[in-house]
Every structure is written in C-alpha cells, then in structure tokens.
Amino acid sequence: MPTEPSTPRPNRPADQPADQPTHPPTPQPARRDLLRTGLATGAATALGLAAATGRADAAPADGPAAAPGATPPDRTLTLTGHLPTGSPDFVYLPVEVPEGVREIAVSYGYDKPPVPAGTPGNSCDIGIFDERGTDLGGPGFRGWSGGFRTEFSLSRAAATPGYLPGPVNPGTWHVVLGPYQVAPQGLEYHVEVTLRFGAPGPRFTPQYPAERARGRGRAWYRGDCHLHTVHSDGRRKPEEVAAGARAAGLDFIVSTDHNTSSSHAAWGPLAGPDLLILPGEEITTRNGHWLALGLEPGQFVDWRYRSRDEEFPRFVRQVHRSGGLVVPAHPYCPYVACQWKFGYEQADGVEVWNGPWTYDDESAVDTWDGRLAVALREGRSWLPALGNSDAHSEPQAIGSPHNVVLAEDLTRDAVLDGLRAGRSWLAESSAVTLDLTVTGHGRRAGIGEELTVPADAPLDVRLTVSGVPGGTVRLLTDEGQMHQESLPAGGSGTVIWRTTASLAAYVRAEVRHPKADGTPGRGNSMGPDLPWGPMAALTNPIVLRTEAG
Numbered sequence: 001m002p003t004e005p006s007t008p009r010p011n012r013p014a015d016q017p018a019d020q021p022t023h024p025p026t027p028q029p030a031r032r033d034l035l036r037t038g039l040a041t042g043a044a045t046a047l048g049l050a051a052a053t054g055r056a057d058a059a060p061a062d063g064p065a066a067a068p069g070a071t072p073p074d075r076t077l078t079l080t081g082h083l084p085t086g087s088p089d090f091v092y093l094p095v096e097v098p099e100g101v102r103e104i105a106v107s108y109g110y111d112k113p114p115v116p117a118g119t120p121g122n123s124c125d126i127g128i129f130d131e132r133g134t135d136l137g138g139p140g141f142r143g144w145s146g147g148f149r150t151e152f153s154l155s156r157a158a159a160t161p162g163y164l165p166g167p168v169n170p171g172t173w174h175v176v177l178g179p180y181q182v183a184p185q186g187l188e189y190h191v192e193v194t195l196r197f198g199a200p201g202p203r204f205t206p207q208y209p210a211e212r213a214r215g216r217g218r219a220w221y222r223g224d225c226h227l228h229t230v231h232s233d234g235r236r237k238p239e240e241v242a243a244g245a246r247a248a249g250l251d252f253i254v255s256t257d258h259n260t261s262s263s264h265a266a267w268g269p270l271a272g273p274d275l276l277i278l279p280g281e282e283i284t285t286r287n288g289h290w291l292a293l294g295l296e297p298g299q300f301v302d303w304r305y306r307s308r309d310e311e312f313p314r315f316v317r318q319v320h321r322s323g324g325l326v327v328p329a330h331p332y333c334p335y336v337a338c339q340w341k342f343g344y345e346q347a348d349g350v351e352v353w354n355g356p357w358t359y360d361d362e363s364a365v366d367t368w369d370g371r372l373a374v375a376l377r378e379g380r381s382w383l384p385a386l387g388n389s390d391a392h393s394e395p396q397a398i399g400s401p402h403n404v405v406l407a408e409d410l411t412r413d414a415v416l417d418g419l420r421a422g423r424s425w426l427a428e429s430s431a432v433t434l435d436l437t438v439t440g441h442g443r444r445a446g447i448g449e450e451l452t453v454p455a456d457a458p459l460d461v462r463l464t465v466s467g468v469p470g471g472t473v474r475l476l477t478d479e480g481q482m483h484q485e486s487l488p489a490g491g492s493g494t495v496i497w498r499t500t501a502s503l504a505a506y507v508r509a510e511v512r513h514p515k516a517d518g519t520p521g522r523g524n525s526m527g528p529d530l531p532w533g534p535m536a537a538l539t540n541p542i543v544l545r546t547e548a549g
Helices: 031-037 049-053 238-247 262-266 312-321 359-377 412-421
Strands: 056-062 075-083 091-097 101-110 123-129 141-146 151-155 171-181 187-197 219-227 252-255 276-285 288-293 325-329 350-354 385-388 402-407 424-427 433-440 443-446 450-453 459-466 472-477 480-486 493-499 506-512 535-539 542-546
Touching: 075 091, 075 171, 091 101, 091 187, 101 123, 101 171, 123 151, 123 187, 141 151, 171 187, 219 238, 219 276, 219 288, 219 385, 219 412, 238 252, 276 412, 312 325, 325 412, 350 359, 350 535, 359 506, 359 535, 385 402, 385 424, 402 412, 424 433, 433 450, 433 506, 433 535, 433 542, 443 450, 443 542, 459 472, 459 506, 472 493, 480 493
Parallel strands: 219 252, 252 276, 325 350, 350 385, 450 542
Antiparallel strands: 056 075, 075 187, 091 171, 101 151, 101 187, 123 141, 123 171, 219 402, 276 288, 288 325, 402 424, 424 535, 433 443, 433 459, 459 493, 472 480, 472 506, 506 535, 506 542
16 A cells, blocks of 8 residues: 655655544454454455456446536445455455545445354445556555445545545445455345545644653653544544543554554644554554554555565565554454464564453463574574553453653654663553562663673672562563562562573563462473463563683
C-alpha cells in the first residue's frame, strides 16, 4: 500500500481519514478470537474479476432519470459471485464511478454453509481502492475493515472508521474482498455499491497528534505500543482509549489499528501535555502480524503479501525511512495466519508478551532469549523485547502489559530511540516498579547498556522490585537461570547476585507471580502446566563484555 517516504517528513494530502463512525460497530469477539476468525489478510494477487471469481454478475438498480440540472438520484450496483476453495487472497471488483458522485456506500454479505468439525468455514474481509489503482504500495488505498463491518461509506468530508475521507473522483474504483477462509462448498458473495450524487461537501481536516508532550527530561516513561479502536476491530473509540491510557498511568501510547491509517487523524485533540500519542499500524498478513510504530501521520503500510513474495523488506524500508520501528507481534499466537514467518533480521524488536500471560508468550520469551545468546556470541546486534496489551475492548486492560522506556524526553524520536536501543523493561501494570544494574571495576551499567570489564572482575547484579506480592525473582544469563529468590508478602525487595564477564555474556531479570497453587514455581518442570507463575515484569539484558588483552 504505502509509497516509500523518505526523511524529512513527506507532504500529506489534506483529504485524509475520518474520526467519527458513520455506522455503529457490530458486536465483537474477544481479542484472541479476533486473531482466529478473520481480521488478518495477506498476499496481493492482481487478478481481474473474471479470472478471480469464475462468475461475476453486476446488476445496476437505477432510479428514474433526473430532470435537466437536477441532482441525479442514487444509483445502486449489485455484484455477486462464487469463490472456490483456493481463490486468490484478494479479489478486486471494479466499480465505474461517474462525475458528480459525492459519496460511495458499500454493504456486503456471504454465505456460511455448514462444514464438518475441524474444517474452516467461510470468512471474507472487505475494503476499497479508488481510481488510482490497486497496486501494492500504491496511492489508491481508501480503507479496510476486515471482517468487522458489513457496510461502510466514504465521501470528501467524512468516512466510516477504517476508511479515508477524500475526493470521490470519477474512474474505476475497486471493492476488494479478502476470502480469508473458504469452505469446501465455496463462498457466494453479494456486494451492493450505492453511488450518491451531489455537491462534494467540505474538505476533511485531519487532527494529527503532536510529536512532543511535557516530559521530565531523561527519565523512564511508560507506554503501550499495541492498541485498537473502532477504526479496525476494536470497540473503544479513540477518546476511550486515551482515557484508559491515562487511567493506567501511561505516558505514551501507539495507535495500531489493523491495515489502515484512518485513526491517525483523530488523535490530535486527545493527546496532551500528559500523554504522547504516536501513529502506527498493525500490518496483518497471511504469514504473521507486525507493528509499525511511530509512523508519519497519515502514513499507510500495505499488508497484501506473503513471506514467499519477498515484499516484506520493501515495507520495512518504508517504515525505517520515516524513522519508525518494525516489531513482529505475538509471533507464537496459535491462530490462523498469526505465526511469524518473515524472520527477524530486519526487525527492530519483538513483542514477546501480548496481553494476559499465556503459553505462546512463554514460547516467545524462550525463543527471544535463545536468539539473544546467539547474537552476542556472533557479535551481532540483539533484538529488544517489547510487551503490549493488544487491547480491543472491555474487559481487556489497556497497559497490561506495557513498556517502561528510558528516553531523553517524552517525544516521538526519543521514545522510539529508547525502544530501539532496548533501554526498556516490561511491566504488567504501573503498580510494578523495577531497577536492574550491574556494577564492578568502578563501572556501572543499566538495562539495555553494555559493561566492559576485565574477564574475572567481580560484578554485582542488583535488582530492586516493588508491587509483586510473594513474587519470584529470576536472574538469567546465556547459561539460563542462575539465581532465584522470593519476594516478601509486601511485594518489595532487593536481590543481589555476583558474577563475572567470563561467566555471563548478559544478565536479565524476570519477576513472576506465584503459581495458581501458591508455589513460586521452579525450572525444568516436566508437568502439564507452566513451570512458572504469570509474568509481572521482564527486563531487556545488560550486556557484559570482557576487555581485550
């Protein structure tokens, strides 16, 4: 979808996304159910309508002709067709838009025939491209709602959330269907496109958020980098998300609606001296989801590709040129199309903790830790860990978990720099505080930093924690867990452990809640449940290096 912007900031059209819904959102399943049932989409296959569908019937339903000089009546076009199993990831339905159209309204539906247990049923997403075309990364994108809405509209002045207000120019537009899953019987679709004529209306004025809030200088700032609103598959309005972030004690958030930039224009009045809001997007492909954090306001990132298409690097470059970060999201999420298949070589971090702690988070942390050890052994840069709520609606808690980032100030660039460098730790809530340092040979380093000392110089690892009653502290290195200690019932304590750079390439900390049975948990468990209780806090590493000679 996106063109590849370069720094400094690109010029942006004034006609950009709307911030108020024109249709109420339909009821929504839980967050992880959404990942399973069809919001993600993937690889672009530019096939014509006839080749893609096998059958397409277009039936216009025009009203009586307008008198000379009068506004023409609404015109409705009905598109139907059949998609067999094995259809392309995207099917483009052309719609000819004449002069004088002020609004395009679309509604759709599809059949859901019964299928045997364990067999995927029909699930089909929808979006639209304007007369500028459907090219991957091109300028024609005008909106996407996945499977969350059955109807939408857009005009010069406003649009349904997920869609971009702007000129309704004459030419060939395309409604795009994303047959996310197709039953063995195939999928019958029915799309109605209504063209409403009249004066174009006022130009939409986006209200983008500022890139700076009132900070505390160099300090630790808390922020959730994965949040959804009514602009994709969330049920919270942007103002509700902003209020929830303030209530959670956050200093910043990143807006990451699926496959659209439409919410960017809504955040301006909702940010403030106490809350920095960064535009972003969750790019949901058929081979995994990734977060584009800190995008240019209004910038859109395309999602219509698979790993085998080798298009992912192109969009990584786009995000990097704007100064943003690329972060694979919930890489071990067990639902269709969520597992990460693009590799980590071009990523700036990885989301190892997504919402309430689960088995897939445990797997993500284990894999991240293994890659960390290999990267340091091979002299390569290591990948920072992030944790985010991925909150969509009540009762999913905004800020649980979130990132605590050491930044020079509360600005877009400073926060992104802190995340990129790994000067951050992950907390389940603002009630948890933590400080991890390593000192020795007259030197000191903190989270995300390096300490270079003689190989056998004694090093004191000091971890101070509060807010985790009865929790278990784990100190881990490239050899695994090296120290475990319980916190008192009050939840606060300090743990000190000694090592050397010859024995540890890095040290990081985890703070766990007690297990459900009240025990602290132990490693190497062969039992059916997790060996540890839920995560309360997790740090990025302090890297230990030995002096040459």
